Amino acid sequence: QVQLVESGGGSVQPGGSLRLSCAASGRTFSSYVMGWFRQAPGKEREFVGFINRSGSSTYHVDSVKGRFTISRDNFKNTVYLQMNNVKPEDTAVYYCAADSGVAVHTTVSAYEYWGQGTQVTVSS
Secondary structure, eight states: OOOEEEEOOEEEOTTOOEEEEEEEOSSOGGGSEEEEEEEOTTSOOEEEEEEOSSSSOEEEOTTTTTTEEEEEETTTTEEEEEEOSOOGGGOEEEEEEEEOOSSOOSSGGGOSEEOOOEEEEEOO
């Protein structure tokens, strides 16, 4: 079992930057694909991107591509979401999640473990 704890959320002005962290418990962190999702008020949880087990490959949705970057440190059991040039539409609760599967990594249902979420608010 994996426990995930996000941190780093807060308020930021448009065009600013923020780095979210997600710390995982357990000794099997490197066996999970790690994903980031977000959920804005009144909307469904939305996939943002994922990183493979070794950290050698990432995928980001088009709406954040070129602005957000996912990385991981398997020695620190931590995955990161670097958010640059943020926009008001990036306002949401951000969640990290862990997936032990080998198939699709872009859906909510693919991920077994979830953090509690961290709020990101982009406003001037």
